[in-house]
């Protein structure tokens with residue numbers, strides 16, 4: 001599929017079942033490293049989790065959450081096991097913020113987002129599917145600490161990747177916003193100003 005068709009057809013997919021081979025995954029990961037990056041700070045880091053790593057990841061997520069009772073803890077364990085199965089490969093995407101002042105923080109955040117989007121477009125162009133997840137896994141600082149990253153590191157997402165084998169899990173196309181609701185020409189913007197002159 002051509003790149004534009006891939007981007008226009010992209011949908012997040014909440015349940016992804018099939019694995020991607022190692023060489024193809026590596027090609028997808030290399031695409032993250034071509035994200036636009038002001039002053040080449042390369043502020044991104046990625047932790048790759050496959051099936052064999054899910055148990056360890058579950059322990060990190062579990063240890064990051066306090067519980068009032070064992071019943072609540074057990075219910076959370078069941079929920080975690082289910083949620084960690086959302087994709088066969090999970091890439092924990094991190095941004096190590098450079099505070100030297102060389103590049104504003106917002107630009108580093110944008111670069112981190114672009115690196116993730118590059119992986120999504122690469123995976124989709126090869127016929128795979130993705131889901132970009134944040135929520136409490138990303139925003140609870142204890143998860144970041146449990147993974148061994150310092151306070152200057154931000155978890156920008158848990159990117160699930162894989163092959164979709166079950167048509168029932170595939171997201172239907174959606175209507176996208178109208179181009180004129182988001183794009184205007186400068187003429188249109190300046191018209192009222194020019195009219196009063």
Ligand SMILES: Cc1cc2nc3c(=O)[nH]c(=O)nc-3n(C[C@H](O)[C@H](O)[C@H](O)COP(=O)(O)O)c2cc1C
Nearest residue numbers: 010011012013131132133134135136156157171174
């Ligand atoms: C930074 C970011 C974080 C996201 N985190 C979540 C999340 O935690 N849970 C979730 O259900 N979807 C999450 N999403 C995915 C959106 O829900 C999804 O993109 C949206 O529903 C639009 O669907 P589409 O991607 O198929 O167009 C996230 C998307 C972005 C860009």
